[in-house]
Amino acid sequence: EAGVAQSPRYKIIEKRQSVAFWCNPISGHATLYWYQQILGQGPKLLIQFQNNGVVDDSQLPKDRFSAERLKGVDSTLKIQPAKLEDSAVYLCASSLAPQETQYFGPGTRLLVL
Amino acid sequence: GNSVTQMEGPVTLSEEAFLTINCTYTATGYPSLFWYVQYPGEGLQLLLKATKADDKGSNKGFEATYRKETTSFHLEKGSVQVSDSAVYFCALSDRWQLTFGSGTQLTVLP
Numbered sequence: 437e438a439g440v441a442q443s444p445r446y447k448i449i450e451k452r453q454s455v456a457f458w459c460n461p462i463s464g465h466a467t468l469y470w471y472q473q474i475l476g477q478g479p480k481l482l483i484q485f486q487n488n489g490v491v492d493d494s495q496l497p498k499d500r501f502s503a504e505r506l507k508g509v510d511s512t513l514k515i516q517p518a519k520l521e522d523s524a525v526y527l528c529a530s531s532l533a534p535q536e537t538q539y540f541g542p543g544t545r546l547l548v549l
Numbered sequence: 550g551n552s553v554t555q556m557e558g559p560v561t562l563s564e565e566a567f568l569t570i571n572c573t574y575t576a577t578g579y580p581s582l583f584w585y586v587q588y589p590g591e592g593l594q595l596l597l598k599a600t601k602a603d604d605k606g607s608n609k610g611f612e613a614t615y616r617k618e619t620t621s622f623h624l625e626k627g628s629v630q631v632s633d634s635a636v637y638f639c640a641l642s643d644r645w646q647l648t649f650g651s652g653t654q655l656t657v658l659p
Contacts, residue, residue, distance in 0.1 A: 478638055478649030479593070492646070527592060538647060540592040
């Protein structure tokens with residue numbers, strides 16, 4: 437069974453630029469999550485989707501971050517404009533249902549200069 | 550709110566040493582508890598889990614027991630290997646959201 441796929445694996449941008457990350461969850465997984473992992477910390481949930489609807493985006497900085505999951509499969513997370521403090525690893529995870537085990541992708545490491 | 554407190558690292562052990570990484574939690578309700586492992590350059594992998602009090606999760610020689618009375622879920626392994634070098638995260642799930650600890654870096658020397 438293929439795991440959660442993410443791209444790109446690494447991205448370096450300058451502050452105030454925009455960037456987008458892509459995630460393809462495990463086939464059949466209805467629930468998709470985006471996490472931000474700052475160096476030395478545990479992952480923090482940014483947004484959770486159930487199919488193509490948002491379940492929780494309370495920790496998403498909506499002035500600069502946006503996410504969508506069109507057709508309830510792939511998802512894109514965008515940052516515009518980026519700030520220095522956005523430097524982190526962005527992890528995507530998926531699960532069959534909200535209370536089931538979450539499976540994580542390899543992450544996208546973002547460096548904002 | 551929910552929170553997870555992990556033993557601070559880094560932890561350095563010699564091969565075949567005994568490992569304990571402490572984890573305590575605060576939660577309303579009855580959470581499920583997890584240990585995730587992150588190898589260098591990789592995403593998080595589920596190592597083991599326990600869904601109710603007194604359950605023991607185990608995998609790859611690692612064990613952790615859900616202790617409701619002490620709100621703990623300590624990770625143990627009797628004999629670590631160099632390949633166990635990674636960052637270990639304790640987490641809890643209340644309903645459907647994971648809350649992670651800050652992670653413990655483990656280095657095992659040959």
